[in-house]
Structures are given as structure tokens and as C-alpha cells.
Amino acid sequence: MRLDGKIALITGAARGQGAAAARRFVAEGARVIIADVNDDAGKALAAEIGADYRHLDVGSEEAWAQVTGELDRLDVLVNNAGVLHFSPLPQTTLADYERVIRINQVGTFLGMRSVVPLMTEHGGSIVNVSSVEGLAAMPLLVAYTASKFAIRGMTKVAAVELGRHNIRVNSVHPGAIATDMVKDALGGHDVDMTPMLKKLAIRRAGRPEEVANLVLFLASDESSYCTGGEFSIDGGAAATHGLAPS
Numbered sequence: 001m002r003l004d005g006k007i008a009l010i011t012g013a014a015r016g017q018g019a020a021a022a023r024r025f026v027a028e029g030a031r032v033i034i035a036d037v038n039d040d041a042g043k044a045l046a047a048e049i050g051a052d053y054r055h056l057d058v059g060s061e062e063a064w065a066q067v068t069g070e071l072d073r074l075d076v077l078v079n080n081a082g083v084l085h086f087s088p089l090p091q092t093t094l095a096d097y098e099r100v101i102r103i104n105q106v107g108t109f110l111g112m113r114s115v116v117p118l119m120t121e122h123g124g125s126i127v128n129v130s131s132v133e134g135l136a137a138m139p140l141l142v143a144y145t146a147s148k149f150a151i152r153g154m155t156k157v158a159a160v161e162l163g164r165h166n167i168r169v170n171s172v173h174p175g176a177i178a179t180d181m182v183k184d185a186l187g188g189h190d191v192d193m194t195p196m197l198k199k200l201a202i203r204r205a206g207r208p209e210e211v212a213n214l215v216l217f218l219a220s221d222e223s224s225y226c227t228g229g230e231f232s233i234d235g236g237a238a239a240t241h242g243l244a245p246s
């Protein structure tokens with residue numbers, strides 16, 4: 001099994017892509033800690049797949065200290081928790097901007113900083129979930145795009161600092177993945193993604209399980225020479241640019 005004997009903490013794993021990664025990691029032999037603020041869904045998933053659950057608001061320094069303080073070793077951290085917020089730049093409130101930055105960007109920083117002491121002796125792998133919005137801009141997503149670019153940058157700083165401890169750090173850049181994140185950000189309304197998806201080389205939304213395959217590769221020793229890298233999983237979204245005919 002590809003994660004045999006490894007201990008992995010996945011944030012935002014109560015549902016969506018994090019839940020798919022948790023399922024996959026357990027199937028590959030890892031001891032998984034699901035960390036989320038959605039306690040009901042997180043506990044239910046943990047009970048179903050044989051994982052542990054911890055309440056963790058990733059934007060809270062105290063919460064990270066509490067959760068990592070219970071561990072004496074960690075092999076894998078997946079900084080997956082994230083939120084999306086749509087609004088035009090002039091209408092984006094400071095409170096909304098700071099909320100997104102706190103969870104996506106500060107949460108990833110705190111996560112990486114918190115686990116270094118748990119990985120220094122044995123090495124480890126940190127997988128930071130950014131987005132195609134960490135590679136290029138999307139209108140109406142100023143806070144989200146800023147946070148995802150920051151994740152891409154801090155991944156590279158961590159990689160060059162931590163390589164000497166055999167800690168690898170990579171970022172993952174999903175495109176349109178079929179989860180409830182977009183719907184939630186639109187106040188529970190479904191949106192027809194068909195016109196957008198038709199522009200992709202692979203003309204459909206991605207599945208959370210497909211992202212889990214990439215996260216698994218980066219978490220496992222199979223990616224032992226990968227660090228500081230940015231891995232797109234977007235059906236080809238980032239392979240083209242705005243001048244291309246649709």
C-alpha cells in the first residue's frame with residue numbers, strides 16, 4: 001500500500017476533495033486525521049472509513065497548537081481547507097477579503113509552520129491545495145485569487161527551506177471540480193457550468209477522486225524527488241490563455 005504506516009492530517013476533509021483524499025489515504029494504509037469545522041460531517045466520515053476526527057479552524061493559531069500538540073510525529077499534511085467568495089473588486093468588503101485570506105492563506109501558513117517540528121526527524125510531505133486561481137486571474141475572485149497565489153509562493157519558500165530535513169512541499173492547482181464549494185459561495189444556487197466547461201481540453205468538470213489521485217502521489221514516496229512544484233489538475237484550463245479562440 002502506497003501510504004503504509006504513514007500518519008496524515010488533512011484539513012477541510014469533512015467533505016469534497018478533502019474527504020476524497022481521506023478515503024483514498026485510508027485505503028492506501030495511512031492513519032488519517034480529518035480536521036474540519038464541520039463536526040457532524042467530519043465525525044460521520046471518520047467513523048465510516050476508520051479515521052480520527054479533530055475540530056480545527058485552520059485560521060486559528062491556538063487550534064493548530066492544540067491539534068498538533070497531541071501528535072509526536074506526522075508524515076503528511078494536506079492543507080486543503082478553503083473558502084470561495086464572489087464579488088467585484090469595488091464591492092469586496094475588508095471583512096470578506098480578510099475572511100478568505102484568514103482561512104486559505106493564513107491557514108496554510110499556520111499548518112506548515114505547525115507541522116515542521118513533527119516532520120524534522122523523519123521527513124515528510126506537505127501538499128498545499130491552491131487552484132487555477134493561483135496561476136491566473138478570475139474576475140470576481142480578488143480575495144480568493146490573492147490567497148491562492150500566496151499559497152503557490154509560500155509553497156516554494158517552504159520547499160527550499162525544508163528540503164534539508166527531507167520535508168517536501170508542493171502545490172496542487174485544481175480547475176473546476178464537482179463539489180459543493182461553488183454552490184455554497186453562490187448562496188446555495190446551482191450554476192450551469194456547461195459553457196465554461198466546453199472551453200476546456202477535457203470538456204467536463206473534474207471529480208474529487210481525480211484530485212485525490214494527485215494528492216496521493218505527492219503524499220507518497222513515489223514523488224520523492226518532487227518539491228517546490230506546482231501540479232495542475234484542471235482539464236487543460238491553465239494550458240491556454242485569453243487570446244485563444246474559444
Ligand SMILES: NC(=O)c1ccc[n+]([C@@H]2O[C@H](COP(=O)([O-])OP(=O)(O)OC[C@H]3O[C@@H](n4cnc5c(N)ncnc54)[C@H](O)[C@@H]3O)[C@@H](O)[C@H]2O)c1
Nearest residue numbers: 012015016017037057058080081082131174176177179181
Ligand atoms: N471545487 C473546486 O472547483 C476547486 C477548484 C480549485 C481549488 N479548490 C480548492 O480545493 C480545496 C477543497 O475544496 P472543495 O471543492 O472540496 O470545497 P468544499 O467546500 O467541498 O470543502 C471545503 C472544506 O473546508 C472546510 N472548511 C472551511 N473553513 C474551514 C476552516 N476555517 N477550518 C477548517 N476547515 C474549514 C469546510 O467545512 C469543508 O469541509 C479548497 O482549498 C478549494 O479552494 C477547489
